Amino acid sequence: MKTSDFNYDLPKELIAQHPLEKRSNSRLLLLNKKTGEIKHEHFYDIYDHLNKGDVLVLNDTRVLPARIHGSREGKEEHIEFLLLKRLNGGDVWECLCKPGKKVKIGTKIFFSDKLKAEVIDIAEDGNRFIEFKYDGIFEEILDELGEMPLPPYITEKLEDKERYQTVYSKVEGSAAAPTAGLHFTLELLEKLEEKGVEILYITLHVGLGTFRPVKVDDVKNHNMHSEFYVISEEVAEKINRAKSENRRIVSVGTTSVRTLETASDEDGFVKESSGWTDIFIYPGYKFKCVDALITNFHLPESTLLMLVSAFSSKDIILNAYKVAVDEKYRFFSFGDAMFLY
Incomplete structure (x- = not known):
């Protein structure tokens, strides 16, 4: 199976640069995953x-x-840091740095009077492991200094972080x-709750x-990234009760799919668990x-498009x-949605 099998043509103007004023007004493509039948509605439908x-x-x-800007101690230059992964809940983070050549082991970084850091190691892929030092609560400082790490295909500034x-x-x-x-x-x-839909929450970062x-x-040679997930005992029990009663499990997003499929046995029953998944x-x-x-509409040749293709064909x-392209749907993060049933 070739990566190129999952390519498609997308006009650049269909990549959504900003969210709609009302979230649920986005369009919804209904797709029967077995027959391929398509209908066009809105998300509120x-x-x-x-x-x-x-x-x-x-x-x-x-x-x-998670995007913050700093400089080497005593220098004026600009270095961008993107926080990728927190190690063991502590103050060490794996970060992507630009330009990386200025950020060597032992380099001390200044962000503000409240936040400083030191580079303690370099990963094989060039990412840096950085230990932060701060006065106060780290998340509050980050909220004050940081910018939303919007995907590279969104070039317009987001006015409202929420x-x-x-x-x-x-x-x-x-x-x-x-x-x-x-x-x-x-x-x-x-x-939806009033209608009798049971709403459950899991976590995947x-x-x-x-x-x-x-x-x-060759798709099979791709090394999948790992992400941390949590499914509580209460949620696992409720999903399993629904499975035993032949009720439908509807996943919101590929992240929820990967979490549920990681934690389930061959019969689809889920166990309380937490850890890293690279499924x-x-x-x-x-x-x-x-x-x-x-789910949303995903990038050509992406693992997300492959997952959705596995769910249907x-x-x-x-x-x-x-x-969707012919009908001028909006694509990617701020774009429209699809319901596969």
Whole structure:
């Protein structure tokens, strides 16, 4: 299976540069994952397609304002740091640095009077391990100094940081948003609960590896990035009860899919767990837990497009993407959504 099999043509003007004024006004492409039948609606119409008893699983991770700017102590130059991964909950972070050549082991970095750091190691891929020193609460300082780490294909400035967060974001730790969830409003979630849809929250901290292109010709040779996830005992029990009653598990986003499929056994029952997952889902994978999927439109030749293709078929998904391009849907993080059922 070739990476090039997952390519498609996308006009640049269809890459959404900003969120819509109202989250749930985005468009929704309904796709029957077996027949390929397509319908066009709006996201608020998801209410009509989720049934009483369905379990809607959302990722409650919260994006850190993880892009910060500093300089070497005593120097005037500008260095950008992107916080990727916190090590063991402490003050050491794996960071992407630009320009990296100025950031050697032992280099001391100045961000503000409240925040300083030292480079303690360099990873094989060139990322730096940086130990932060600060006065106060780290997350509060980061919120004050940091910028949202928007994907490279979004070039316009985001005026409101909260628009790159889901309305239910709670657990800080992501370097990117679980974008399928950006379409939900609190009002829509309340309406779904009133209808009898069971809403559950899991956590997977999204890394920037989600945007990393697949650079190998053969899909099977790709090394998947790892991300930290948590499923509580209560949530696992509720999912398992639904599975035993043949109720539908609807995943919001590929991050929720990867978490559920990592933690489930061959019969689709989920265990309480936390840890790192590097599960790579591409066509040929047999889904164990997830029955339906709400997702955005993904980059050509990306692992996310491969996952969605595995959930349906490559031909059905690429045809749906062609239709979405023809119908001028908005693509990627701030773009429109698809419901595969």
